[in-house]
Amino acid sequence: MPPPKKAAATDSGPIHVILGTDDARVKEAAMKTVQRLTPPGADEFANEIIEGNADNAEHAGQICSNVILALQTMPFFGGAKVVWLKGANFLGDTQTGKAQAAVQGFENLLDVLEGGLGPDVKFVLSANSIDKRRNSYKRLGKLAAIEVFDKPDTSKAGWEGAVLAQASQKAKQLGLTFESGALDLLVQMAGDDTRQLENEIEKIDLYLGERRRCGINTVRGLVSLSRAGVVWEIGNAIGVRDLQRALELLGVLLYQGQNAIGILLGAIVPRVRSLLVVKELATKHKINRASYSGFTSSLDALPPSATAHLPRKKDGTGFNAYPLFLALNEAGKFTLDELHAALEACLEANVKLVTTQLDSKVVLERLLVGMLSPRVTR
Structure with a gap:
């Protein structure tokens, strides 16, 4: 923070x-x-x-x-x-x-x-x-x-940077280190709930015992999803093209009283944008898919003209690369045309939510169905 x-x-x-x-x-x-x-x-x-x-x-x-x-x-x-x-x-x-x-x-x-x-x-x-x-x-x-002391706005790009700083500080106090991408994953799952974030790091500390390095699988296995984590999980469901899971998570958030526009702008649009960005990058350039560190290194090696539109950390020290890395392998489940159409559909859904009296759940469900339904082969 x-x-x-x-x-x-x-x-x-x-x-x-x-x-x-x-x-x-x-x-x-x-x-x-x-x-x-x-x-x-x-x-x-x-x-x-x-x-x-x-x-x-x-x-x-x-x-x-x-x-x-x-x-x-x-x-x-x-x-x-x-x-x-x-x-x-x-x-x-x-x-x-x-x-x-x-x-x-x-x-x-x-x-x-x-x-x-x-x-x-x-x-x-x-x-x-x-x-x-x-x-x-x-x-x-x-x-x-x-x-x-305000919570970061998880509906805005780059919110993770502020939370990562606090998570890093807490981990340092406990003598913990994280594999590349593991701390980013922890932040995504815990979201803006700083109390849960610290509790989850302490839970990892107890689980590791004398071991002092935490991997991605440990985070996935131990960390509980916060509200923001559920929002992030919708993004994951979109990435793997799991329509049923995305609809279930949408229903959970709406039942909890979450704002439909916040769900659209905080969960759906960021993942669709990340999928589109990495799909275009992978089509035009050679991108390292083997590891998170290799991926970030390949981004750094690209010419500025190819990375000018990529999201950056708030402190300007580099790319906000972890969401892109998560989307890298998922992008293969979509064509470029589908992703362009999905982003346009997000814009149309936003307009409907703001300017019409249509049921917000119906608007978002139609959006997810249109994006994630199996491809029709002709």
């Missing part, structure tokens, strides 16, 4: 805010911040943790009042104090967050923070989201050191 975004006050200030959609990393960062701010040797009464999970707007207002009281009350035995508003769920653009009681409660809390805290009082706020359009966010930004 990239380092968290920071804004406003310095890290040494009395007020700290940790935000983001990545719940696991937000909780971890907030906990570490509280531990760092807690004086050495402080007892259990030195800090006060106030749960921020509000049932409704009135509850949110009461939570803010409790935080204000905690900030203005010194510990029983004196000394420093840290107040943590943990997991506030009423600061975003939600029905509860927009209600007057919640808005006014947080404004009252900001009034207290702007008035200044006691010399030994620190405040930590963690939340999954905050409405940046409100004046309260601007006020908070002037007061606090803000860290943001």
Whole structure:
């Protein structure tokens, strides 16, 4: 993962805010911040943790009042104090967050923070989201050191790069190494769920024992599929031209409430594009199919004109090659004409999902049937 975004006050200030959609990393960062701010040797009464999970707007207002009281009350035995508003769920653009009681409660809390805290009082706020359009966010930004931990958008190309960095860091901490392509596969299967990602690496660590190198087969055998992993599995089903499996996975995601356009753009289109790209590359150039490292080396050896359209990693260090490598052998199940037609069909499906009232499941099922049905020989 990239380092968290920071804004406003310095890290040494009395007020700290940790935000983001990545719940696991937000909780971890907030906990570490509280531990760092807690004086050495402080007892259990030195800090006060106030749960921020509000049932409704009135509850949110009461939570803010409790935080204000905690900030203005010194510990029983004196000394420093840290107040943590943990997991506030009423600061975003939600029905509860927009209600007057919640808005006014947080404004009252900001009034207290702007008035200044006691010399030994620190405040930590963690939340999954905050409405940046409100004046309260601007006020908070002037007061606090803000860290943001957001999950990557798996519907956008290159999202794997950020997750790979975190996975590499965790593996390094455990002394693990991965065969070429194995860590990429792990990221694809775990998706944007960073807590699951770390759990899966720890599971691999326990399984390997004294062995410190993990292969692709080990990842396939041990790692559980996340929601993003199911999305990725649809891509795999497309690659091997397994219509029944693709339709089953589509049904699972739609039943889970996943957005049809997100499935189209996050799973179907990327795999079709990868199949088309490698099919054209293999037709025009000599590509090493034996191993992932050999494949990437053969890409690097191609002239820039042949690789200008290939997806690249966010840091610009090279090609985002693993999805292409996965599609390399699968592309033989399709003709170039079929892949061109499949990409055009994806565009038509996108238009239907956005501009018509057609049932989204029917639109995607027709798309998959059209792409993956057995070839008709004449």
